[in-house]
Amino acid sequence: xxxxxxxxxxxxxxPVVVTGMGIVSPMGRDLAExxxxxxxGRMAFSxxxxxxxxxxxxxTAGQVDLPDxxxxxxxxxxAWGRMDRGTRLAVLAAREAxxxxxxxxxxxxxxxxxxxxxxxxxxxxxxxxxxxxxxRHTQLRRVETYQAQRQMTDMARELGVHGxxxxxxxxxASGANAIGHAFHLVRSGRAEIxxxxxxDALCQLVFAGFDALQALSPSGIPRPFDxxxxxxxxxxxxxxxxxxxxASARSRSVKVIAEILAYGAATDVHHLTQPHPLGDxxxxxxxxxxxxxxxxxxxxxxxxxxxxGTPLNDIAEGNAIQRWAGDAVGKIxxxxxxxxxxxxxxxxxxxxxxxxxxxxxxxxxxxxLNVREADAVCSFxxxxxxxEAEVRRVLTNSFGFGGANATLxxxxxxxx
Amino acid sequence: xxxxxxxxxxxxxAGWGVAALMDALASGKTPEPSLLDRTGGETLIxxxxxxxxxxxxxxPKFARLRRxxxxxxxxxxxxxEALGESRMAAIAAGELRVGVIFTLLNGCVNYxxxxxxxxxxxxxxxxxxLFPETVFNAPSSHLSAMxxxxxxNDSLIADSTGFFSGIDLAAEWIQRGEVDGCxxxxxxxxxxxxxxxxxxxxxxxxxxxxxxxxxxxxxDGPVRLLHLPDPVSFSGYSRIEAAVKIRERLNVENDGHAxxxxxxxxxxxxxxxxxxxxxxxxxxxxxxxxTLGEAMGASTALQIVxxxEALxxxxxxxAVVTATGGNQQATGVLLGR
Numbered sequence: 001x002x003x004x005x006x007x008x009x010x011x012x013x014x015p016v017v018v019t020g021m022g023i024v025s026p027m028g029r030d031l032a033e034x035x036x037x038x039x040x041g042r043m044a045f046s047x048x049x050x051x052x053x054x055x056x057x058x059x060t061a062g063q064v065d066l067p068d069x070x071x072x073x074x075x076x077x078x079a080w081g082r083m084d085r086g087t088r089l090a091v092l093a094a095r096e097a098x099x100x101x102x103x104x105x106x107x108x109x110x111x112x113x114x115x116x117x118x119x120x121x122x123x124x125x126x127x128x129x130x131x132x133x134x135x136r137h138t139q140l141r142r143v144e145t146y147q148a149q150r151q152m153t154d155m156a157r158e159l160g161v162h163g164x165x166x167x168x169x170x171x172x173a174s175g176a177n178a179i180g181h182a183f184h185l186v187r188s189g190r191a192e193i194x195x196x197x198x199x200d201a202l203c204q205l206v207f208a209g210f211d212a213l214q215a216l217s218p219s220g221i222p223r224p225f226d227x228x229x230x231x232x233x234x235x236x237x238x239x240x241x242x243x244x245x246x247a248s249a250r251s252r253s254v255k256v257i258a259e260i261l262a263y264g265a266a267t268d269v270h271h272l273t274q275p276h277p278l279g280d281x282x283x284x285x286x287x288x289x290x291x292x293x294x295x296x297x298x299x300x301x302x303x304x305x306x307x308x309g310t311p312l313n314d315i316a317e318g319n320a321i322q323r324w325a326g327d328a329v330g331k332i333x334x335x336x337x338x339x340x341x342x343x344x345x346x347x348x349x350x351x352x353x354x355x356x357x358x359x360x361x362x363x364x365x366x367x368x369l370n371v372r373e374a375d376a377v378c379s380f381x382x383x384x385x386x387x388e389a390e391v392r393r394v395l396t397n398s399f400g401f402g403g404a405n406a407t408l409x410x411x412x413x414x415x416x
Numbered sequence: 417x418x419x420x421x422x423x424x425x426x427x428x429x430a431g432w433g434v435a436a437l438m439d440a441l442a443s444g445k446t447p448e449p450s451l452l453d454r455t456g457g458e459t460l461i462x463x464x465x466x467x468x469x470x471x472x473x474x475x476p477k478f479a480r481l482r483r484x485x486x487x488x489x490x491x492x493x494x495x496x497e498a499l500g501e502s503r504m505a506a507i508a509a510g511e512l513r514v515g516v517i518f519t520l521l522n523g524c525v526n527y528x529x530x531x532x533x534x535x536x537x538x539x540x541x542x543x544x545x546l547f548p549e550t551v552f553n554a555p556s557s558h559l560s561a562m563x564x565x566x567x568x569n570d571s572l573i574a575d576s577t578g579f580f581s582g583i584d585l586a587a588e589w590i591q592r593g594e595v596d597g598c599x600x601x602x603x604x605x606x607x608x609x610x611x612x613x614x615x616x617x618x619x620x621x622x623x624x625x626x627x628x629x630x631x632x633x634x635x636d637g638p639v640r641l642l643h644l645p646d647p648v649s650f651s652g653y654s655r656i657e658a659a660v661k662i663r664e665r666l667n668v669e670n671d672g673h674a675x676x677x678x679x680x681x682x683x684x685x686x687x688x689x690x691x692x693x694x695x696x697x698x699x700x701x702x703x704x705x706x707t708l709g710e711a712m713g714a715s716t717a718l719q720i721v722x723x724x725e726a727l728x729x730x731x732x733x734x735a736v737v738t739a740t741g742g743n744q745q746a747t748g749v750l751l752g753r
Contacts, residue, residue, distance in 0.1 A: 154651075
């Protein structure tokens, strides 16, 4: 990753592959549980028990059933105890990805996306600071472990990953950006292998924030692309992938899950919290990603949309898909898996990348659940039930507060 | 590809602008601390801090900045200074693609503090205006909107060394041809909560705030980016080992002529890694945090701004800037004319 003015830039862009993936979501704590859940078209919402929601308009979310006990793959009880909930989600997903890639660590970069980071610890610090005599030692520990880079450095140590750490916080696009950054590092020859992903845990401040914005569906059931959709549901989880040069994967004799064909990023400056109604920046990221991959829209077999279920997001994304696909729009298959898990914020882009890879591997399309009457913007083929399909190339969109837009395209090995 | 820093901006406890920063470093005189009172809680606690002075503020006129907290205002002022009028006009005319990279440790603590306080009191009355500003990438979103750039924009969370990672990413974007140039900004604000938090590490810390910005582009001067080695992660090395390793990676000649600007704060146990790693340094050495307080990521950005200005002034041919963060990595960069 280093820069030196004496070093020439490599002009040889290399094929990039994924050799490991891991996922923790409200649907399950590993890939097998998630695959089964998405194949069955299951929803994963439950009452929030992590903090007080009695005075909120909404009391449910996609909460992960996370054990208090340290997992049995070598993480010490002490290290697990120091990790915040988000990092616990992250370490489980990262460990699963590394195991599949037969990776034991090393001097590889770690790129992570998160939005809320260790906010629950910050909340505890705040509450304790307001009481008369908070314990100084406990408060210092909270200040220290509240910091995302402390948590991720500890996670890297536990995983044996000792390369540079980059934490991207582009709100809800963070996880996709992390994988996109990893793609570029490997593609340009600046790294052979990168561990990349995203995570976020539910926390009171963010839950209350979305509620204050009236962005949460009052029913607790999100209906992305439904004509009468009324908001999103929050969730939590983590997704990680091992991004590797094809040459490195061959030399290590590890199985390739998929190729990463492209990454596009752009900034929507329309408004801090509202996308441009015509989806201008989303159009740019989809177009630039397709140009990088050398693909026409009709060659994309499935879009895992950002699809939050808010009125503004879905109309903007729908318009962008229409403009991007043109006459081919009727052939484009689209769904939002947030309808099943909720919105995982900083983890969403990475988790949905893993779901996209799952679709490629298992040859099925996960569904947009809970749609009663599709919005008029859905001139595309909205996948309303899980569907068996030939899936060769998948595009996934992630858009965030602040206008961070990202698109990733994955393909079956050799498809490029 | 040759990369150069062709613009700088600063907001610090010394005042608004690069000139105020350099004057303060030249004098070595720490501004007068003020006392920051708790706004909640049962006990009155006062923390000595170095605030950015309100007089002389150069916050740009831009609608979105009206409702923001200081972190975005500092960032915007530093960014506009680093870009300069002609680049701002070129971006607006669509003639210049400028990426934005924003690095931070603390984020928008003022609004987070206020919003969460409202949530605990009555979530039904918590302000929807405050919440979006608590998101880590809100300041960088304002920067892109202010300059009218649709080019990539990333916010990086890191310990106080994050600005180096930001420069690394900017170099990557420029080399790849994704942008014509890149604005790298670090900004931090304080409130009573974060100031007390910092002082839990040591009562000798003087919490501060501010922003530093540089504009990086493909060019041959006036100040070139010569070498930016990979940071050394604390996941595999102690802070001291990491600082020593960074010096090795920088491979800078100790000939008595290059300027070293380090991240020391004048607290022995936190300074130990850089004190040890550079114990034999024979050239001039500046430690801006000692004068201007601890503004976390912004302090590191101000170190780099100071190095660029020192090189531009002609007193040195090379400058090396180092920082050893609290809990992530040790970093360094070599700059030259």
